Amino acid sequence: MDKKYTIKDIAKMAGVSKGTVDRVLHNRGKVSPTALDKINEVLNVIDYEPNLIARNLKNTKVYRICVLLPDPEIDPYWLPCVNGIQEAITEFKAYGVIIETHYFNPESTKSFLHTNETIIKKSPDAVLIAPLFHKETLGIVKQYDELNIMVNTFNNQIEGESIKSFVGQDLNKSGRVAASLMNLIITEGQIAIIHIDESLKNAVHMQEKEKGFRNYFDEKKIPGFPITTLKLKHPNVESKFSTFLEENPNLKGIFITTSKAYQIASILAPLKNKKIAIIGYDLVEKNVNFLNQGLVHFLIHQNQKRQAYLGVSTLVEHFLFRKDIPETILLPIDIINVENASFYVS
């Protein structure tokens, strides 16, 4: 009953050769109705599952997957992705899968396009892209499509029918989650939504989070929370924010839409008389430090590592095990405070 049936078993049971069974299983035609019936009869009784190991052994093809993401040296936000990709490399090396990482400068569309050129020259079987630039991505994806190179995207959700799959988070919802937490920490007072980013290329990302945050308060019709948006950019973060602080003495909560919450926290740290709630993103070391100090109240975990890992692993499993690539994988919006943080940092 538990037996693993092989093609040979089926052949024997149906009284035909394994070649015929193989033709039936793969609809390769050239099978007489008599033989088809006999084989189908057997197939209906037993529960045949092809041995994936044997199937893959024959396939000596080396799959090449290229990952395209911003240089973590320029924006450390992407650092966890490298770990996720490394995990996939280790896991699938033994199956003859080569995974290469290529970095581009997140500030430069030219760099993005150029790195894509490099990747195309490598003629990979699939690519995983962090599609920071909307227009350019659509063009590039079209090119990949023509070359029959499979494309998966992660982190930034790009609209467009040529984009077939995406791994990431629902940013709007994550903004809502932040809002719901803020609503819990403070009972009234002004709230600031702060976008801090060097590249400003994450505009859509940040706006989506802001929308979600504001929507929460709008929908619930919760009064007493005037919300202001602030855009800060290096190197004026400190000066601009300090002026803002002075001009808004009733500020009670800050929602930072990027992983730079620590920048704000470090400014607020010396001001002991201020009691301002901070909610930010990502478990980068500096953020976690402030979380432990009690200066940052909540962090939302975007789990870039898992995003990247899933991005490649779905591709690999598609090639190796013929699994479908899910259209969208939305990772959970993990709520992190000082008490559960340690379980998420990896």
Added chain:
Amino acid sequence: MDKKYTIKDIAKMAGVSKGTVDRVLHNRGKVSPTALDKINEVLNVIDYEPNLIARNLKNTKVYRICVLLPDPEIDPYWLPCVNGIQEAITEFKAYGVIIETHYFNPESTKSFLHTNETIIKKSPDAVLIAPLFHKETLGIVKQYDELNIMVNTFNNQIEGESIKSFVGQDLNKSGRVAASLMNLIITEGQIAIIHIDESLKNAVHMQEKEKGFRNYFDEKKIPGFPITTLKLKHPNVESKFSTFLEENPNLKGIFITTSKAYQIASILAPLKNKKIAIIGYDLVEKNVNFLNQGLVHFLIHQNQKRQAYLGVSTLVEHFLFRKDIPETILLPIDIINVENASFYVS
């Protein structure tokens, strides 16, 4: 450079036969120092990784893994585990791994022991156990050890040097997480820790959570929160809790250590004048309903599904890919509120 080297490649490069290479790779001896040197020289230059697919193909052994957990019909807490196990079954069926689930009555040590007998008769290669009964588990594990059957445990952490591996959550920490959230929701008032359980076999489980919860308030020396513990058991839950409510008009927060938060929420639902914060465990449907209604504020996700999945998958990967079985896997303590719940229910 990307090439996948095979034993044949190494043999050719070292000028020996694949048999000799095989003996070197597996330290099977009977190799002359000359040949050993030549082969090692090649191995140092190239990066040989045996092809796992080919290795497993030869191994026609069918692995049998038995999972032992309480009957979900008696305690629906265990229902998600079944899904996790099912996932593992589907994933590993093609590799010749048979995973069987056996249920026992969580109220009866006799049933536990009896089911173990049944499992032993099946002579599996490994078992995954939900070790509800401390003493009995230790005895059983010893028996498995003698029979050379690998044992993994999940959900309940049992001390004992014969227990080699465990998948679960840090319950003390999860109590702390609950406390930190409670401390956020309410500013003062009485807090009740409620243990609701039919079987009462989860005593250790619940106590650990209570300890963590109390510790948090003790450590932080937060005043104004008298904490009372309440043990409720079917069928007296409603009556006993109602009396408690009347006797404690200043009750502001409730922490339920089991998945039965909905029982308390449903009692509080009609009492519109009461504003009591509820924190509970597990994303069972009824709990999520009350979460959506705003009656339950937070749920802590114990992720039984993943616990069970990881419990078996680590065993399977040990057999198939010779991976080590981690001593302890502590799953993150996911904080769930109404805004992010949808991403966790599966």
Added chain:
DNA sequence: ACAAAAAATGTGCTCGAACACACTTAAACA
């Protein structure tokens, strides 16, 4: 009715690791 074409079926090899077994070379001892 018989050859040619078409359809159906079976055979045999491949993939890479693992191991049994056959074989060759070297050492040990009389």
Added chain:
DNA sequence: TGTTTAAGTGTGTTCGAGCACATTTTTTGT
């Protein structure tokens, strides 16, 4: 030096799916 024993080395088969190709059977056309 010849013979036994041990040490070292190579060959060949297995696992199951997949596919190319050889072979057999059936159909078609004259």
